[in-house]
Amino acid sequence: MRLENKVAIITGGASGIGRATVHKFVREGARVLVADINLEQAEKVVAEVTAAGFEGAAAAAQVDVSSYAEVEAMVARAVEVFGGLDVIFNNAGIAGGKPLLEHDPEVDYAPMIRIDQDGVYHGILAAGRQFRDQGRGGVIINTSSIYGEQAAELAFSYSAAKAAVISFTRSAAYELAEYGVRAVAITPGRVGTPIINQFSEELRQTFASEQMRGALTEPEEIANVVAFLASDEANVINGTVVHVDDGYSS
Numbered sequence: 001m002r003l004e005n006k007v008a009i010i011t012g013g014a015s016g017i018g019r020a021t022v023h024k025f026v027r028e029g030a031r032v033l034v035a036d037i038n039l040e041q042a043e044k045v046v047a048e049v050t051a052a053g054f055e056g057a058a059a060a061a062q063v064d065v066s067s068y069a070e071v072e073a074m075v076a077r078a079v080e081v082f083g084g085l086d087v088i089f090n091n092a093g094i095a096g097g098k099p100l101l102e103h104d105p106e107v108d109y110a111p112m113i114r115i116d117q118d119g120v121y122h123g124i125l126a127a128g129r130q131f132r133d134q135g136r137g138g139v140i141i142n143t144s145s146i147y148g149e150q151a152a153e154l155a156f157s158y159s160a161a162k163a164a165v166i167s168f169t170r171s172a173a174y175e176l177a178e179y180g181v182r183a184v185a186i187t188p189g190r191v192g193t194p195i196i197n198q199f200s201e202e203l204r205q206t207f208a209s210e211q212m213r214g215a216l217t218e219p220e221e222i223a224n225v226v227a228f229l230a231s232d233e234a235n236v237i238n239g240t241v242v243h244v245d246d247g248y249s250s
């Protein structure tokens with residue numbers, strides 16, 4: 001029970017990596033606010049948690065992470081329902097893209113920056129203020145990507161946003177250390193979630209072959225690492241990037 005008595009917010013908790021992390025956190029003893037733009041799906045995840053025997057350990061909240069006001073309300077909701085906040089997993093995101101010269105900036109750049117970049121900034125800011133006011137430390141985990149560290153086809157805006165997430169993580173660790181707050185970024189490779197499953201079988205095979213085990217990563221495998229990073233066992237991992245990409249970047 002690595003996360004006993006901890007309260008966590010998981011954004012993008014309704015699907016994929018976020019959903020798997022909700023289940024893992026609850027099994028490790030945490031109480032979790034499942035925060036997502038898709039409230040219906042978030043409520044389904046809460047029902048799954050209840051069906052698994054953890055009634056009351058999860059609650060759902062609707063949030064669009066691109067709005068600071070909504071993210072602030074999300075943090076207030078976690079405090080109201082569970083009495084405080086110990087961990088925020090800023091994980092909500094969208095993917096996709098077009099070749100640069102085909103971009104319409106309002107369609108192919110701005111939404112990615114608002115959600116994948118600003119969304120993480122908003123989570124850090126709102127949770128950071130809560131952690132400061134509570135005075136009992138806190139952990140921030142941010143989902144970047146292998147593309148946050150390298151260029152890739154059709155990923156101009158996505159790479160920019162995910163690189164910013166790494167920068168935010170380092171700066172947050174630096175600025176919030178005095179409040180006992182840690183910040184860590186993870187860079188998943190190819191994880192079998194709806195973001196990847198939208199592509200053709202052929203492309204999925206290519207993605208799988210680029211990882212050392214020759215398979216897509218399971219969301220549960222990412223969740224295991226996130227639970228460790230959120231726990232006190234990871235106290236010396238701070239302001240850095242943890243590659244969870246099955247060797248893709250090596």
Ligand code: NAI
Pocket residue numbers: 011012013014015016017018035036037038063064065066091092093094095115143144145146187188189190191192193194195196
């Ligand atoms: P997913 O599509 O299964 O989950 C993303 C969740 O974010 C969805 O539930 C969606 O409703 C939510 N969301 C989207 N926009 C939102 C908004 N404005 N406000 C609140 N929630 C919003 O995808 P997956 O794979 O679980 O992605 C999670 C994170 O992992 C994303 O940040 C993604 O960029 C990142 N990632 C995923 C990889 C993969 O191979 N699946 C690889 C590298 C990074």
